[in-house]
Amino acid sequence: MNLDFTSAEEAFRAEVHQFIKTGYPERIRGKSRGEFTGKEDFLAWHRALYKQGWIAPSWPKEYGGTGWSSTQKYIFSEECARADTPMVLPFGVAMVGPVIYTFASDEQKKEHLPKILSGDVWWCQGYSEPGSGSDLASLKTTAVREGDHYIVNGQKTWTTLAQYADWIFCLVRTDPKAKQQEGISFLLIDMKTPGVSVRPIITMDGAHEVNEVFLDNVNVPVKNLIGKENEGWTYAKFLLSHERAGIAGVARSKRGVEKLKKIAGTEQEGGKPLIEDKEFARNVAELEVDLLALEFTELRTLAGESRGRGPGPEASILKIRGTDIQQRLTELTLDAVSYYGFPYRPFAHDHMTNEYVPGPDYAAGAAQNYFLTRRTSIYGGSNEIQRNIIAKMVLGL
Amino acid sequence: MDFAFSEEQTLLRNSVQKFVQNGYSFDTRRAIVKSEMGWKRENWKQFAELGLLGAPFSEDEGGLGGGPIETMIIMEEFGRGLVVEPYLGTVVIAGGFLRHGGSKAQKEQLIPEIAEGKRVFAFAFAEPQGRYNLADLQVTAKKAGTGYTLNGHKAVVVGAPWADSLIVTARTGGGQRDEKGVSVFIVDKKAKGVGTRDYPTVDGLRASEVTFENVSIGADAVVGQLDNGLKLVEHVTDEGIAALSAEAIGAMKVLNDTTVEYCKTRKQFGVPIGKFQVLQHRMVDMFMNYEQSVSITYMVTLKLNESETERKKAASAAKVQIGKAGRFIGQNAVQLHGGMGMTDELNVGHYFKRLTMIDTMFGNVDHHLKRYASLG
Numbered sequence: 196m197n198l199d200f201t202s203a204e205e206a207f208r209a210e211v212h213q214f215i216k217t218g219y220p221e222r223i224r225g226k227s228r229g230e231f232t233g234k235e236d237f238l239a240w241h242r243a244l245y246k247q248g249w250i251a252p253s254w255p256k257e258y259g260g261t262g263w264s265s266t267q268k269y270i271f272s273e274e275c276a277r278a279d280t281p282m283v284l285p286f287g288v289a290m291v292g293p294v295i296y297t298f299a300s301d302e303q304k305k306e307h308l309p310k311i312l313s314g315d316v317w318w319c320q321g322y323s324e325p326g327s328g329s330d331l332a333s334l335k336t337t338a339v340r341e342g343d344h345y346i347v348n349g350q351k352t353w354t355t356l357a358q359y360a361d362w363i364f365c366l367v368r369t370d371p372k373a374k375q376q377e378g379i380s381f382l383l384i385d386m387k388t389p390g391v392s393v394r395p396i397i398t399m400d401g402a403h404e405v406n407e408v409f410l411d412n413v414n415v416p417v418k419n420l421i422g423k424e425n426e427g428w429t430y431a432k433f434l435l436s437h438e439r440a441g442i443a444g445v446a447r448s449k450r451g452v453e454k455l456k457k458i459a460g461t462e463q464e465g466g467k468p469l470i471e472d473k474e475f476a477r478n479v480a481e482l483e484v485d486l487l488a489l490e491f492t493e494l495r496t497l498a499g500e501s502r503g504r505g506p507g508p509e510a511s512i513l514k515i516r517g518t519d520i521q522q523r524l525t526e527l528t529l530d531a532v533s534y535y536g537f538p539y540r541p542f543a544h545d546h547m548t549n550e551y552v553p554g555p556d557y558a559a560g561a562a563q564n565y566f567l568t569r570r571t572s573i574y575g576g577s578n579e580i581q582r583n584i585i586a587k588m589v590l591g592l
Numbered sequence: 593m594d595f596a597f598s599e600e601q602t603l604l605r606n607s608v609q610k611f612v613q614n615g616y617s618f619d620t621r622r623a624i625v626k627s628e629m630g631w632k633r634e635n636w637k638q639f640a641e642l643g644l645l646g647a648p649f650s651e652d653e654g655g656l657g658g659g660p661i662e663t664m665i666i667m668e669e670f671g672r673g674l675v676v677e678p679y680l681g682t683v684v685i686a687g688g689f690l691r692h693g694g695s696k697a698q699k700e701q702l703i704p705e706i707a708e709g710k711r712v713f714a715f716a717f718a719e720p721q722g723r724y725n726l727a728d729l730q731v732t733a734k735k736a737g738t739g740y741t742l743n744g745h746k747a748v749v750v751g752a753p754w755a756d757s758l759i760v761t762a763r764t765g766g767g768q769r770d771e772k773g774v775s776v777f778i779v780d781k782k783a784k785g786v787g788t789r790d791y792p793t794v795d796g797l798r799a800s801e802v803t804f805e806n807v808s809i810g811a812d813a814v815v816g817q818l819d820n821g822l823k824l825v826e827h828v829t830d831e832g833i834a835a836l837s838a839e840a841i842g843a844m845k846v847l848n849d850t851t852v853e854y855c856k857t858r859k860q861f862g863v864p865i866g867k868f869q870v871l872q873h874r875m876v877d878m879f880m881n882y883e884q885s886v887s888i889t890y891m892v893t894l895k896l897n898e899s900e901t902e903r904k905k906a907a908s909a910a911k912v913q914i915g916k917a918g919r920f921i922g923q924n925a926v927q928l929h930g931g932m933g934m935t936d937e938l939n940v941g942h943y944f945k946r947l948t949m950i951d952t953m954f955g956n957v958d959h960h961l962k963r964y965a966s967l968g
Contacts, residue, residue: 328930330860353931398934399941400794405931463721465728466769474958526919533723533952534748538799539792551791553747553801554720562794566945569926570934577930579870 200266207267211274218243219280228281229402229560232543234317234359240281241314250312251288258296258304259312265497276446284356286318287311291364293437294381294430298422307383321351321365321384321408322431329580331366332375332428336410338367338382340417345369345382347390347413353574357393357406360386365410370425381427383419390414398570400563403544435576436510442575443517445490451524452483458531458557469531478530482523489516508588511581518571518578525565536561595890597665604658605665607642611635612673618939621674625796631677631754636709645683646707649691654704660831660893664838668889671842674939674946676797678712678751684835686713686759688828689776693816698778714755715832716746716779716802717825724955726761726825728769731804733762733777740764740814742779742807750953752800753790755781760804765819774822776815783807795949796942823900829954830907834896837889837910840918840950843943844882847925850940851875854929871928878924881917888913905967908960915957918947 200208220239223231231237244250252268254260263271283289292311295304310316327334336349347367357363363384370378384391390413396405422430456479459470469475493513529536535554540563541547552559572578586592597605615635624632639645647662649655656662663684670679687706690699705711722728731744742762752758758779766773779786785807788800816824852875855866865871892910895902922944926933933940951957 323931326859328860329865333860397936399936399945401936405934462723463728464723465725469723472958474962478958529948529952530956530958533956534718535720537748537793537795537949537952539794551789553789553791562945562948565948566794566941567934569923569944570931572927573930573934577927579868582870 200270204266204270208270208274211271212278214247214249215274215278215280218247219278223281227279227560229540229542229563231281237281237284237356237359238314238317241283244283245313250283250314251292253289254292255296258292258308269494269497272446273449276450279450282447284317286320286355286360286364287314287316289437290320290434291318291383294364294421294434297433298381298430302418303383303421316361317356317359319354319357319360319363319386319408321354321363323353324350325352329577331431332379334366334368334379336365336367337371338369338380338415340369343417345415345417345420347382347384347410347415349410351408351410352405353396354393354406354408355404357386357408358395358403362386363391363408364421366427366431369427373425376428378425379427379431380424381421381430382415383421384410384413384415388413388415398567400567401539401542401545402563402567403542436507442571443489443493443513444521445486445493445517448486448517448520448524449490451521451528452479452486454557455479455524455528455531458528461555461557462531462533475531478527482520482527485516485523486520489513489520492516508584511576511584511589514575515572515578515581521571522565522568525561525568529561529565532558532561535559536565539563597661601661601665604647604662605669608644608666608669609672611638611642612669612675616673616675618942621676621796625676629754630792630798635675635677636712639677639679640707640709644679645709646703648683648687649703649707653691653699654707660834660896663831663835664889664893667835667838668842671839671946672846674796674843674942678714678754680832680835680839681715681751681755682706682711682713685715685828685832686757688831689759689815689824692827693776693821693824695812695815697812698815702778711757712751712755713757713759714749714751714800716749716752716758716760717829718747718749720745720747722747724959725769726829727771727774727822729761729763729774730768731760731762733764733775733809735764736808739808739810740777742777742785742804742809744804746802746804748793748799749802750793750797750799752781752788752802753798757781758786758802759815761821761825771822773819774825775818776821776824777809777813778815779804779807779809779813783809793949795945797949826904827900830892830903831896833907833911833954834889834892836950836953837885837892837914840914840947841882841885841889843947843950844885844917844921847921847940847943847947848875848878848882851878851925851928854932858930865928874924874928878921881920885914885917901967905964908955908964908967911955911960912957912964915951915960918951922947 220243223236223239251259252261252263256262295307324334338345338347365382366379367382368378369380390411392409394407395403397403460468462469464472535558538552540552540560541550643656646655647658651657733740733742760777760779763773764775785805787803790800793799856864858865888910892906895906925940926944929940932938
């Protein structure tokens with residue numbers, strides 16, 4: 196056991212650092228995700244990474260991965276967080292991509308993987324339904340086979356950024372008579388197909404990121420089925436465990452703590468920087484200690500993976516603690532900026548003529564970030580569900 | 593000892609409840625918040641007709657002769673409806689300054705105007721550098737002839753876009769954070785040199801950044817004692833804290849009831865999710881947080897007229913409890929509603945946002961824990 200980076204790893208860090216410095220897209224420099232105004236803003240960083248060959252570090256090399264060691268991946272994500280790059284959207288690269296290269300036919304791999312890597316096709320996730328959230332396997336969207344097509348009917352919800360999506364990967368019920376988990380299939384649907392429609396959901400922070408997706412007699416070629424009919428639940432679970440592993444967001448939270456300390460070094464409390472306030476300093480220290488423990492839990496998980504073990508049910512720890520920390524971080528940031536966290540920072544879709552947001556830049560949208568981050572303990576399998584997973588799968592209760 | 597409400601108080605509650613039920617449905621509120629004005633003058637007129645705007649003033653002054661309990665009742669019911677109209681800034685805060693520090697002339701002119709709904713106030717106390725320290729002031733009022741010249745910048749003045757007049761704290765002497773040298777002024781928003789930039793806040797209210805550039809104010813604009821205004825400011829903000837606590841328990845009650853109801857009806861894994869013990873215990877904790885908050889709101893309301901130290905301790909204790917409980921209840925109401933709790937469409941997020949703002953207003957949990965500890 197040791198914590199040292201080799202000189203090759205240090206050189207790799209310098210290379211990543213240099214690339215971000217020179218290769219970062221101008222169009223989104225200084226913009227946060229909330230300030231993105233369209234599809235190309237979201238894709239700018241993705242495309243830059245693709246050009247560099249770094250868009251999918253976790254993929255096998257044969258499909259376009261980088262062949263990096265887990266240490267290199269760690270260094271990469273750390274450098275990205277440090278530079279505040281936007282997150283690469285997970286739906287293609289982190290979610291449906293691995294399902295496709297693991298379970299799909301060669302033809303499907305050839306059709307979809309290159310466009311996931313290049314960003315030419317934007318994917319969204321058709322999992323949750325109005326009646327099926329935590330109990331995902333109860334989903335009701337049906338796909339009835341007619342010749343070489345499925346006719347799909349139903350409704351998906353909480354579909355992130357579906358307004359930009361070209362394709363959606365959907366869990367659909369293909370055998371209504373089978374036991375819940377056994378009648379589900381994994382289907383890829385072109386969003387341009389007649390019968391697919393998208394309705395926005397505005398979240399309490401004012402953002403439009405999530406949507407409802409309606410599927411009304413949508414004709415889907417059977418060749419868009421991944422793997423075997425009625426075995427979709429296996430693929431769905433595979434995807435969910437991948438989603439959990441990435442969800443800890445350690446590098447981002449470390450960056451968030453740095454920012455918080457900087458804010459608290461600027462904000463004044465009784466004539467001294469807030470960070471010198473005992474109570475506040477203690478709150479920040481507690482958060483840092485939690486984060487440090489999580490960082491090493493993640494490193495242990497990564498080391499396990501590099502020895503050939505997939506992310507096990509332990510990955511639920513990363514999801515629970517990672518999102519706790521993200522939430523606490525936005526809460527403390529709001530505390531730090533006090534009153535200036537409250538002015539509403541408008542989004543492009545608000546079409547407000549008066550876009551005045553007072554106060555220091557670092558305070559703008561602090562309350563909205565705090566509100567939005569409440570979703571992290573709900574999505575990707577709520578933290579209650581993650582605890583159930585640990586109780587059942589790890590502790591055997 | 594008696595925690596029962598009088599018949600008049602019950603009637604008052606009923607009339608505010610009726611207003612909220614009939615005139616402040618969630619959809620109506622949404623329309624008000626999204627309107628150009630952001631509040632509704634007709635509601636204000638109705639408050640005047642119902643006697644709400646005169647509630648805490650004595651009958652001699654043109655009010656109804658109510659006290660802290662009446663304010664609590666009104667604010668609690670407003671909290672249930674997430675009423676945005678500036679009752680706190682106008683009746684509780686400006687009214688408080690007039691009641692405790694106003695000159696005879698100020699009272700005679702302004703209290704009837706408040707009670708009749710003719711004048712709306714906002715409280716300009718916070719400054720960009722000051723956080724929760726009410727004495728940390730860079731806004732200055734310098735003696736000029738018989739009056740004063742006001743200069744500086746007040747931050748996030750809630751309700752200022754709707755106000756006719758501002759209650760402004762300013763430094764008339766001493767150093768930036770000295771207790772001595774704080775004075776309180778009434779400033780006409782239309783006075784020359786008063787600048788405002790308006791914006792919406794996340795909880796559906798409106799606020800302004802207010803700047804004063806050589807604003808001339810008369811000697812009669814001072815409320816209370818010159819240079820010794822801090823005691824008055826603390827007294828009035830403590831009353832504001834009591835009122836906010838009442839508003840908060842109104843909001844908490846709605847969140848708890850809504851959450852329990854949702855968990856009884858929302859089915860997953862074939863049963864209502866309220867059957868899961870882990871969620872039951874969470875809702876029990878929410879319930880206990882609410883009950884403790886009601887208790888502390890009664891406590892602070894009943895102690896507002898005690899000695900200065902007792903009153904301060906009571907207000908800080910209330911703000912700590914309300915802040916903590918507001919976070920816990922707000923966060924868990926969202927969590928238990930799942931994705932639906934995150935939406936703008938459902939009322940839950942709106943109550944959560946308001947409770948978050950209440951936690952910050954006049955000092956958050958950390959600030960008031962320290963204040964409480966410092967009072968011995």
